[in-house]
Amino acid sequence: RSLRSGNPISTEKYNYVPPATLQAEIMKGRPDLLILDHVNLFPFIEPLASRLPIGLTFQDLQAHSYAMVAAGEKRPWWRAVYAREARLNAQLEKHASSIVRFCWFLSQADIDRAIELGLPGGTVLPLYFPLGETAPPPASQPLYDVALIGTWSWPPMQQSIRWFLDEVVPL
Numbered sequence: 001r002s003l004r005s006g007n008p009i010s011t012e013k014y015n016y017v018p019p020a021t022l023q024a025e026i027m028k029g030r031p032d033l034l035i036l037d038h039v040n041l042f043p044f045i046e047p048l049a050s051r052l053p054i055g056l057t058f059q060d061l062q063a064h065s066y067a068m069v070a071a072g073e074k075r076p077w078w079r080a081v082y083a084r085e086a087r088l089n090a091q092l093e094k095h096a097s098s099i100v101r102f103c104w105f106l107s108q109a110d111i112d113r114a115i116e117l118g119l120p121g122g123t124v125l126p127l128y129f130p131l132g133e134t135a136p137p138p139a140s141q142p143l144y145d146v147a148l149i150g151t152w153s154w155p156p157m158q159q160s161i162r163w164f165l166d167e168v169v170p171l
Contacts, residue, residue, distance in 0.1 A: 008088040009081075010062060011040040019044040027051070039089075042096040049099050056100045057125060061113055063090035065156045072155055093119060 001012040022044055026034060035055040036042060039062065048054065063086050070082035097103050097114075103122030105111045115121045151157055 006088070007043055008040065008062075008085050008092060010066075010085060010089065011043055011092065014038075014041055015044065017044075019047075023048055036100075039093055039096050042092065042100075046096075046099065053101045054099070055102045055104065056096060057104045058093075058110060058114065058122070059106065060156070061093065061110060061117065061119075063087075063093055063117065064113060065154075068159075069155045090117070093117070097122075 001007075001015060002009045005012060005015075007015075026045065026048060031052060033053050033055065034045065034048065035057065036045070037057045038059055039056060042056065045054070066082050066086035066089055070079050070086055073079040073082055093114075094117075097119045103114075103120065104125035105114065105122055106125060108124055111121050111124065152161065
């Protein structure tokens with residue numbers, strides 16, 4: 001499907017409802033705002049951008065991630081697949097961010113990288129929302145917990161985990 005549509009594979013994996021059906025279902029709810037949690041959903045709802053404000057959460061900069069994987073790939077076939085994915089995601093990220101009303105990123109580093117890549121930037125999405133005032137934990141308990149979620153076999157995640165273990169854990 002990716003070769004036929006010209007979309008990245010990472011977009012086509014979400015293409016299981018006809019876009020017109022998806023758009024009709026969204027508009028049935030008469031929303032005031034639509035927030036996408038992933039840039040790869042954008043091709044399926046792009047026609048709604050003229051009727052509805054759309055915001056976009058960049059979970060990561062996929063073009064950058066796929067380019068990293070392509071650069072490290074030893075097998076020519078997979079290097080070509082990942083390089084294509086990087087190129088198509090770069091086009092999608094640039095196109096979508098030029099149309100949506102606002103962009104959220106998970107870190108300031110991602111915003112800085114997005115700007116380097118020619119994207120308009122945005123704001124950092126807070127990852128912690130306190131639900132109310134609570135008493136501080138007893139002194140014997142740590143003040144913070146850390147959770148890591150991701151596909152650990154994905155090379156950008158492996159690099160992040162290595163950095164975390166080398167730079168943060170010792171602190």
